[in-house]
Structures are given as structure tokens and as C-alpha cells.
Amino acid sequence: xHLKKPSRVFKxxxxxxxxxxxxxxxxxxxxxxLSGRTVSVEARPDESVETLAGxxxxxxAVGRGRLFSSRGVLNGEATLEECKxxxxxxxxxxxxxxxxxxxxxxxxxxxxxxxxxxxxxxxYGGNSSAVKDQLQDVRQIQTSKAFAAPRVHxxxxxxxxxxxxVVTWGNSHCGGDSSAVQAQLKGVQQxxxxxxxxxxxxxxxxVVTWGxxxxxxxSCAVQDQLKDVRQIHAARTAFAAVxxxxxVVTWGYAQFGGDSSAVxxxxxxxxxxxxxxxxxxxxxxxxxAVTWGExxxxxxRSAVKDQLKDVxxxxxxxxxxxxxxxxxxVVTWGNSHCGGDSSAVQGQLKGVQQxxxxxxxxxxxxxxxxVVTWGExxxxxESRAVQGQLTDVQQxxxxxKxxxxxxxxxxVVTWGxxxxxxxxCVVQGQLKGVQHIQANHAxxxxxxxxxxVVTWGYAPFGGDSSAVQxxxxxxxxxxxxxxxxxxxxxHGSLVTWGxxxCGGDSSAVxDLLMNP
Numbered sequence: 001x002h003l004k005k006p007s008r009v010f011k012x013x014x015x016x017x018x019x020x021x022x023x024x025x026x027x028x029x030x031x032x033x034l035s036g037r038t039v040s041v042e043a044r045p046d047e048s049v050e051t052l053a054g055x056x057x058x059x060x061a062v063g064r065g066r067l068f069s070s071r072g073v074l075n076g077e078a079t080l081e082e083c084k085x086x087x088x089x090x091x092x093x094x095x096x097x098x099x100x101x102x103x104x105x106x107x108x109x110x111x112x113x114x115x116x117x118x119x120x121x122x123x124y125g126g127n128s129s130a131v132k133d134q135l136q137d138v139r140q141i142q143t144s145k146a147f148a149a150p151r152v153h154x155x156x157x158x159x160x161x162x163x164x165x166v167v168t169w170g171n172s173h174c175g176g177d178s179s180a181v182q183a184q185l186k187g188v189q190q191x192x193x194x195x196x197x198x199x200x201x202x203x204x205x206x207v208v209t210w211g212x213x214x215x216x217x218x219s220c221a222v223q224d225q226l227k228d229v230r231q232i233h234a235a236r237t238a239f240a241a242v243x244x245x246x247x248v249v250t251w252g253y254a255q256f257g258g259d260s261s262a263v264x265x266x267x268x269x270x271x272x273x274x275x276x277x278x279x280x281x282x283x284x285x286x287x288x289a290v291t292w293g294e295x296x297x298x299x300x301r302s303a304v305k306d307q308l309k310d311v312x313x314x315x316x317x318x319x320x321x322x323x324x325x326x327x328x329x330v331v332t333w334g335n336s337h338c339g340g341d342s343s344a345v346q347g348q349l350k351g352v353q354q355x356x357x358x359x360x361x362x363x364x365x366x367x368x369x370x371v372v373t374w375g376e377x378x379x380x381x382e383s384r385a386v387q388g389q390l391t392d393v394q395q396x397x398x399x400x401k402x403x404x405x406x407x408x409x410x411x412v413v414t415w416g417x418x419x420x421x422x423x424x425c426v427v428q429g430q431l432k433g434v435q436h437i438q439a440n441h442a443x444x445x446x447x448x449x450x451x452x453v454v455t456w457g458y459a460p461f462g463g464d465s466s467a468v469q470x471x472x473x474x475x476x477x478x479x480x481x482x483x484x485x486x487x488x489x490x491h492g493s494l495v496t497w498g499x500x501x502c503g504g505d506s507s508a509v510x511d512l513l514m515n516p
Contacts, residue, residue, distance in 0.1 A: 027080060031056035031067070032088040038090075043080055049248030050076035053113065056093055064112035065093040065491050066137070073162065076113065076136060090265040096291050098492050098513075102481035103155035103170065104146035105502035109486075109494060109513065116159065117321060117512045118169075118502035120481065121494075123154040125170030126415065137162035142198065144174045145234060146482055156211075158198050164188050166200060170211075181391050184208045192232040192239065194252060199239050205229050209251075216252035225249045225367070234273040240282075246270050248282060250292075253447030257293035262498065266290045276316035276334070281323075283311050291333075307331045315355040315362065317375060322362050326466045328352050330364060339375030348372045356396040358416060365404050371405065373415075380416035386419060391414045397437040397444065399457065404444050410434050412446065412458075421457035427474075440480035443498070445487070451475050453487060455497075462498030470494045 027045060029052060032038040039059040043052045053067050053076065068076045069091055074083055084269065085091075096370040096441040101108040106120030108128070116135040119393040120126030127141070130134060138164055144155040154171025158178070161167065166185040170176035175198040178185060187203040197211030199219070205228040211217035217224060230242035240250030240260070246269040252258035269285035272500065279293030281301070287310040293299035297319040301308060310326035320334030322342070334340035338360040342349060350369040359385040361375030363383070369392040375381035381402040383390065392408035401455040402416030404424070416422035420442040433449035443457030445465070457463035462485040466470065475491035484498030487505070494513040498504030506513055 001326050021279070027085060027087045027089075029085060030088070031060070031093050032090060032123075033060060033062070033093055036166050042421055045081035045085075046079050048075045048076065049078055049080065049083060049099070052080065052091075053093065056091075060093065062093070062117070064307050064484075066113050067095055068092045080091045094479055098488050098494060100477075100479040100486050100488060100494065102479055102484075102486070102503060103143040103157065103480045105484075105499075106157075106170070107479070107481060107484075107486050107496070107503040107506070108141055108143075108157050108159075110141065111512070112492065114138050114162070117159075117509045119506045119509050120477050120484070121501055123171050123420075123500075124481075125155060125157040127175065128157070128504070130509070131167050131169045134167045135159060138167075140190075140323040142193055144170070144193045144198070145236065153193075156198075157199045158193070158200075160188050160191065161468060164193070164203065166208065168198070173212060175217065178210045181210045182207050190232075192234050194238050194239065196233045197239075197252070198230050198236075199241075201232060203469075204373065205244070207232070208237075216258070219380075220249045222249050222251045229272075231274055233273040233280070235280060236277040238293070238375040240273050240275070240280050242270050242273060244254075246285070248273070255294060256297075257299070260292045262288050263292050272313075274314040274316055276321065277296065279319075279321075281311060281314050281321050283314060286485050287311050287326070291321070291331075294319075296335055298340065301333050304331050305332045313355075315357050318356045320362075320375075322355050322357075324352050324364075328367065329353070334363070335377055339381065342374045345374045346370050346475045354396075355451075356398050358398045358403065358408075359400040360418070361403075363396050363405075365393050365396060369408070371381070371396070378417055379420075380422070383415045386413050386415045393476070395437075397439045399439045399444065400441050402442075402444075402457070404446075405441070406434050406437060410449065412437070419458050421463070423470050424456045427456045436478075438478040438480055438485065440485065440498070443482075443485075444483050445478050447475050447478060451490070453478070456483075460499055462504065466498045468497045 026042045043287040105124040106126035108118045114137040156170030156174040156176035164187040168178040174196045188200045196215045197217035197257040207226040209219040216239045236255045238258035241249045248267040250260040274281045277299040279299035281291045290310040291301040317338045318513040319338040320340035322332045328351040332342040352364045353508040358380045360379045361381035364372045371390040373383040380403045399421045400421035402422035414424040421444045443461045443463035453472040455465040461483045475487045477488045481503045483502040484504035496506040
């Protein structure tokens, strides 16, 4: 028996019916920006919220954002039907600027819709493809600490999501693998990191740790003490948690700050904690200071204990501390080659308002706008060649071996290791109206008042931005890895330069970054 083939008229009729059904089933959703501008967008109930958002973004000619209903943010992967959306409903498309964080050799950018884009060295977190589907509604990112002469060739990222859970990626030995504690990573409010481990504070004041056990990834020995934790600070291989009652709990590599038992009875009413590579210094409520960790790196303050009174703030190089007292004087201790000995300039350290540090030298800004320096001379501790120019100094930034000071008239003075940013003579004529300076390992990038950028220092690390200079307009903010820069422009897109494999080349994710 042969069935008669459907006629062309019948086929046309079926297609028309299907088309009518699709039109009938389509929902008309109103999507508004916070400015009030609104468009009507059509989508089928079985289409995703992400698809709806994409159409709204195209119609409104804006970058990425997240859709909110009266019940809160909508899951981009859910369908309109699952979200119980109906024709006539109004949603808000919330835009947010791109936020960028860098590890030693990779960048991660949070886009407007809460998703993540990464680039740079894979071992440092530049490849997040394994967790891409989990990286939704990201609120903030933390990175493992990048140090000079790193002991581990790698680093990691940890992202806190809107629901308080955490997603990690990068070098597993540096905290990139949190699978062992994943079930505990709920209600996370903030994260801190050593070079190879992370510590997360949850909303109930408890702490979860992971990564290298030797460097703070294992807090089992003090877990019952980690209650009502308010803040966590990190040295290179150890953590210090300040509790609600002002006491301190430490763990990690014992010699380098993980063991504070010798001063446990003194750690009361702690207001602030500062760390260098291998030691901690805590400011107490009465203005005194307590230290612990490697003695040669500032863990032993005995030589200056009686001078540490009315301490307002403490700054650190790799192996030394400098404390500003209430009367504007300064007390230093730790490794003498790293700024721990300020005796040569002690008579000048008066009226000090703030201190900045390179790897091995300090620079103090006094209340008259002058600057006093000490520590390793080739890394910025010697400033005699430019001392006459250091007047009306407003702020100082530092690479690992050089300083750059912004003066009141918007000009810049530099000193220290020439190839590390200490010599800006080639661009000195361009350094006018400088608003802010960002630094990486060996280069500086200055944002001018007109939104353009001037760079100097070691060329391969971003000291030479000529390849992208025409794109560096309306720059709002600059972030850095150790060897590259990323500039956020006014409309939210990014421009990168510097060592390609360390984040200086973002061409692989260019389209995403140009439409954030």
C-alpha cells in the first residue's frame, strides 16, 4: 500500500500553523536600564534568560549585564518558563564595570553579567575553561600572593559567587584545587591568600583553608580557635586571623609567622596587622606593637620595643618594618639591608605622613611634601640625585626596585633601579597632569588627566606601550600582573600590553573584552 505524499499546499499550511504557534507562544518582556531606557524583547518560554539578555543588550546597544526581577537576579542558564516569566513582565538589566585582578602572570576579568574571562599563563590561572560553567554571578576575586623570586612557579584564583560559594582554578599546589573543602565553602564573605594557600572567612565567623598545608592550607591545629574571625592577614607562608575580641590566631609555616605562641599573651586588643615576607607586626589598642616570625625579618622588635608607642601605621619591605608614630617620627627594625636600619636619616624622619616601599627600601613623605629615603640604595634607598625635585609630593608608587612620586602640579619624579622604572627621562616631557600611577615588577603606567597613558621602565614588562598607544584613551583604571598591564576604558572594554605570556596579550579573548 502506497501512502500519498503530502501536497505542497498541506506543507505550507503546517509551516504556517507552526509559525503562528511560535508567535503566540513568544513572550514580550520589558527590559529597562537603571537610567529608565526600556525596550520590549520577544523570546520563547523555552529560551534561556541569557538569550533574552543578549537580545536586550543588542537592542539597547550596551555591554553585558545581569537581568533582575522583583525576586532578585535571574539565573542565565534557566529558561523563561522556569523563571515563571510572562508577557508584560518588566526586568532590569544591571550594568557593572569590568573588574580585573592579576596573579603573577595572568589576569581574570569579571564582566558585567558576572561571568569571568581569563588570559595569561595557564599555570598562573590564565586558563579557567575547566570551571567556566561554574563561574556565574561572580562578586569578587582573590589571588594567591605574588612575591619577588617566587618559590613556586604558579599561582591561583579564588572567586566568591553571589550565593557565597567559591570556585577556584590555576595551579593546584597554590590553592587552585579546593575540591577537598568544597562542601564547606558556603556563606563566604572574604578570602585572603599566602603564596600557595587560601583562607576564607564565612558569614558565621568560621574559617576554611586549602592549598599547601605547610603554607597555611591546613588549619586543623587551630580550627577550634577560629571563631568570630573578623579579618585575616597573610605573610608569604603563614596566616594571622584577628578575632572579634581582639586576639589573634596564627597558622602555617611556624618559623615565618605561623607560630605566635611566644607572644600569645600580648596579642590582645589588636587593631591592625601588617606582614612582610616572613614576619608579622600587630598594632594594639594602646598604640604599642607586637611582632613574631623570623627575627632577622622583623619578627624580633626587642631592640626598638621601648620606642614603639603611639604607633599609627606600619609599612613593610620584604624583610623589615617601619612604623609611623603619633608625633610623625619613624621607628624601623628588621633586616638592615632592606630598610630595617634608618639611623643614617633618623634626624630627618619628622612630620612623616605616609611611607611607601620597594622590595628593599623605604620612602617617607613628610608633611611639608618632602621625601626621606633609606634602605638598599640601588632599589630606591638613595634619592640624592633627585632630592631637589622632591617637593610638594602627593603620593608615591613603587615597582620592586624603583619609586615614582607624583607632585602637586601633576609632574613625576623617579629614582632607583633605572631599568626597573627609576629612570623616566625618555617620557618626562609627557608626564604632566598625572592623576594616578600603577606599577608592576619593573615598569610604571601613569594615567593623565585626559585619560591617556604614559609608560616607562623595562619595555618587555609594559614599559613600552607604543603598540597599543592609540587605544589608550579615556582610561579609568589600570591593573597589573608582575609583567603586564591591563587598562579599563570608560566604556568598560580593556587594553593590555607587556609580556604576552603573562597577560600582555589578550587577543584570544578580545571579543569578550570589547563587549563586556
